[in-house]
Amino acid sequence: MANIIFLDRKSLGSDLNLDNFKNLGNVIEYDFSTKEEIKERVKDADIIITNKCRMDEETLKEAKHLKAVCVTATGINNLDLPYLEGRGIHWHNVAGYSTDSVAQHTLALALYLYEHLPYYDSYVKDGAYADDTLFTHFERPFCELAGKTWGIVGMGAIGRRTAKIAASFGCRVVYYSTSGVEREEEYPRVGWEELLETSDIISIHAPLNDNTLHLFDKEAFKKMKKEALLINVGRGPIVVEEDLAKALDAGEIAGAGLDVLAQEPMAKESPFLSMEHSERLLITPHIAWASVEARKRLMDIVLSQVEEELR
Numbered sequence: 001m002a003n004i005i006f007l008d009r010k011s012l013g014s015d016l017n018l019d020n021f022k023n024l025g026n027v028i029e030y031d032f033s034t035k036e037e038i039k040e041r042v043k044d045a046d047i048i049i050t051n052k053c054r055m056d057e058e059t060l061k062e063a064k065h066l067k068a069v070c071v072t073a074t075g076i077n078n079l080d081l082p083y084l085e086g087r088g089i090h091w092h093n094v095a096g097y098s099t100d101s102v103a104q105h106t107l108a109l110a111l112y113l114y115e116h117l118p119y120y121d122s123y124v125k126d127g128a129y130a131d132d133t134l135f136t137h138f139e140r141p142f143c144e145l146a147g148k149t150w151g152i153v154g155m156g157a158i159g160r161r162t163a164k165i166a167a168s169f170g171c172r173v174v175y176y177s178t179s180g181v182e183r184e185e186e187y188p189r190v191g192w193e194e195l196l197e198t199s200d201i202i203s204i205h206a207p208l209n210d211n212t213l214h215l216f217d218k219e220a221f222k223k224m225k226k227e228a229l230l231i232n233v234g235r236g237p238i239v240v241e242e243d244l245a246k247a248l249d250a251g252e253i254a255g256a257g258l259d260v261l262a263q264e265p266m267a268k269e270s271p272f273l274s275m276e277h278s279e280r281l282l283i284t285p286h287i288a289w290a291s292v293e294a295r296k297r298l299m300d301i302v303l304s305q306v307e308e309e310l311r
Contacts, residue, residue: 001026002046002310003065007033011051012072016295020303024310035059042066047306056080060089068092068309070302073289075207092305096157097297098289102233103161105288106203109231109257113282114201116140146170151199153215154178154206154234155185162203163187174199178211196223201231208235216240221247229255233288236262245271248280255280259288 002025010031068090150166152175
């Protein structure tokens with residue numbers, strides 16, 4: 001019977017039922033695995049299922065029977081592909097499972113900030129509304145999305161889905177290509193300077209590579225509208241975090257919503273933890289991908305990959 005090892009099971013959520021994997025072999029689950037622990041835990045593995053664990057010669061050299069590594073994510077930066085392929089170990093990732101989930105979270109971050117919902121929630125719950133004499137209170141003015149320009153960085157599947165949702169609100173959607181590849185898209189492509197100078201909301205959906213590393217820095221923030229929002233659901237290092245914290249505190253841009261950070265979990269010395277105007281910033285702990293439906297789709301695909309490997 002095949003040994004199927006989950007190295008970081010907790011990253012999939014305790015609400016997810018994975019009993020179907022038990023029909024395929026002997027399943028062993030670990031919530032987390034350090035580099036040192038991996039070496040011992042995978043010795044007898046036929047299939048490894050992991051998200052963030054590094055898969056390379058150091059961690060896998062004792063795994064003599066390993067057939068395949070399945071990554072419960074799209075990114076494969078934790079896989080040493082030349083080593084795996086040199087040993088004839090198959091590898092799999094999963095794409096397209098979280099498009100709706102990430103697009104939805106993008107809008108949630110944007111609307112939360114755009115309508116100053118933290119302020120109005122506190123105004124009511126702190127008792128100020130109960131003590132007021134007027135039926136309404138709009139101390140923090142907000143605008144409609146209709147007629148505003150929404151800039152997309154990275155027009156892949158998630159970028160396109162976000163663009164359609166933004167357009168349904170009446171936004172003018174434009175996009176910037178980080179690769180420079182000319183493609184026929186439904187929305188106009190603009191240059192970097194135009195994206196920064198004209199967008200009311202910019203959302204990042206691009207991968208991390210040489211073209212996107214530190215793309216949003218202090219120079220970029222200076223060119224953005226003071227009323228603009230930045231939403232990052234791509235990869236943390238696309239944004240220079242210290243520059244963003246300073247730009248928010250200085251009022252160079254109105255707000256930012258982040259689901260990804262340069263270091264995850266968040267660094268204790270993160271510049272975001274010492275901001276003067278933290279109300280301009282919303283951070284969620286890398287959850288955009290993790291709706292119940294997206295995680296179910298993800299593991300259905302992984303299950304089919306394991307079934308194929310064990311036939």
